[in-house]
Amino acid sequence: MFIDTHCHLNFKSYKKDLPEVIKRATDNKIDKIIIPGAKLDTSRKAIEIAQQYGDCFAAVGIHPHHADLLSAADNASDLKNLLTGLIIQPKVVAVGEIGLDYYQYKDCPAIDEETKKRQKELFLLQLELAQENNLPVILHCREAFDDLLNVLKDKNISGVFHCFSGNKQQLAEVLEMGFYLGFDGNITYPQNQHLRQLVESAPFDKLLLETDAPFLTPVPQRGNRNEPAFLVYTAQTVAEIKKTALDKVMEITCSNALKLFRLPA
Ligand SMILES: [Zn+2]
Ligand SMILES: [Zn+2]
Incomplete structure (x- = not known):
């Protein structure tokens, strides 16, 4: 069994064939799927799918791309209330995806500086919610x-750096x-030797697998829409x-995901 810890089944790409995509995932031993939100509507959609399919779980959050949602100075508490209403729903297992970009x-x-400031504000608000x-x-x-790590410092919060692509020093800091x-x-792409080196240096007990579908389709499916079965x-x-067996990767990454997101075994 595998767990896809980051998959956007809530995006338009799956509007037409979501049941088939989920069926193929199950057929390929993808036992559980976590669907992160990027805005309010996709967070709602993630919850809707999670409540419909037993193997799916939701995360609620606003991606830094959409930090302009916070542009009106007086709506921070409204936004916080809206997000809280979603976070307390059944099958929500995380706050995400959130951060800085x-x-x-x-x-x-x-x-510009204004955008960065707004992203940080939104990020802080969502860390508080978590x-x-x-x-x-x-x-x-x-x-x-550096900015992201500064915000996180002394926060006593658990989580995952999704689609990690830092350097060795940053890897050490995150760990x-x-x-x-x-x-x-993207770790399967020929040019991404640096990502494979990161996987090599990363301790097994901190490793999670994700598709980020519909993006980042692995070789040999590259060029097609990504989906959890891949x-x-x-x-x-x-x-x-x-240099280990696929079964071992399966076993360890699953137990990591179950632990971090406190999923039912
Ligand atoms: Zn992302
Ligand atoms: Zn994503």
Whole structure:
């Protein structure tokens, strides 16, 4: 059995064939799937799917891309109330995906100081929610590592750095703070030797598998829409890197996921 700890079944890509996608996941030994939110509507959708399918679980959160939701100075408490209403729903196992993202995407407004400030505010608000509700966090961090770590310092919170891609020093810092590391289909891409080196250095007991579907489709499915059934290719690559059996990767990453997200065994 595998657990896909980060899969966006709540996104439009699965609108037409969600039951088939979930069936293929089950057929390929994907026993559980965690669906993170990116905005309020996708958080709601994650909960809806989780309440419909026994093997699915939800995370509620607003991605740093959508930090403009916080732009009106007086709506922070409204937003907090809305998120709390979702977080307390059955089958919500984490707050996520939340974090900081300073990467300059094409055709997007420039990442200026104002944007960074807003992202931090939103991040802090959601960390508070995680602490108040005693939930782990699913962290999204892109080109914002130092700032993110500064915010997290002394927070006493558990969670995962999803789609981890830092350097060795950052890996050490993340582990020092007790966080898990999520790896995705991009570890199978030929050019990503640095990611495979990170997997090699990462302690097995901190490793989680994720697809980030519909994105980051692993080889040999690269080019197609990603889905949880393809998690096995990422698991195989981890087994090769760690020079161990696929069964062992399965067993350890599952027990890590069960522990962090307190999922029913
Ligand atoms: Zn992400
Ligand atoms: Zn994601």
